[in-house]
Amino acid sequence: MPYRSSGPRMGRRQWVRNTLALAASTALPFSAWASGKYPEKPIRLLVGFPPGGGADFVARQLAQHLGQTLNANIVVENKPGANGVIAASEVARAAADGYTLLLGVTASQTISPVLSQKVPYDPLRDFTPICNVGSTPLVLVVNPKLPVKTAKDFVAYVNNSREPVPYGSAGNGNITHMAAELFIQNTGLSNLRHIPYKGSSQVLTDLLGGHVAAYFDTLPSSMPYIQNGQLRALGVSSRERAPSAPDIPTLDEAGISGYNTTTWFGLFAPPKLNVQIVQTLNDATRKSFDGADARKSLTARGVEPILNVPDQFKSEIEAELGRWRAVTAAAKISLD
Incomplete structure (x- = not known):
């Protein structure tokens, strides 16, 4: 015998209303989470370089200001090595829940992937771009x-030296290395000897000690030493002078015609992050640096805020990948 309810018959309209109510109640956790419950626990922000360098500086400014905007605790974790590839690899494999983020840089996202087939991620497929926080020129310091x-x-x-002149970089394939390679291509120098280190702070220690002669550093990293006279700045790598250091000429102005390169610092998440969390993070990042004091925290050290939207950031990454493929091919540089 077929089953029959012993209660009153449910009308079609009531059935529809109950079904919609059930669907709404099922969707409630996601809707609440997407509309303001995120974040509910501390966020990890990985940076692939040691404390003291330009990437670490930007990561800590971002953690402070973004944390205030989101009312969240953002913990910076330094995981140096392989030009940021170690930290980027961990984020590429992490859960796409918004609680593991990366402060990615030019080296980890657009240079290393074109220098080596052993880099364990695809820079476009394996990350969700959130926002390009800012860019900075490099500065030739001696x-x-x-x-x-x-x-x-x-x-x-350099041309008159009897011995090769040593210059430092923060690692093979790092932007500080590639900026020097561009300089060599531009000037035709053949008497510079590359000494790779494991981070900017190590290069600066040896540069201050006279163990290497020169370094193409990021401006935020070298600015304190330039200001107190411990290093001499010969020129910035951008097309125009840096607003935070207007007395330093561009390398183009200084006679190195046509020289131009910068590096950027961007916020990334693991692949396939929910679009509403992407929007939350992008909105909050841009809002975090709306105020004059917050922006000054970056510009005072030579970082010019960009703060674009995810699609714009993705397009910039695609263009950068094409540029560095051409540069590394011309220089015949490979990390494999």
């Missing part, structure tokens, strides 16, 4: 004891 005052003096010094 020990003040070096007998040069300008970039052209430095070129002449």
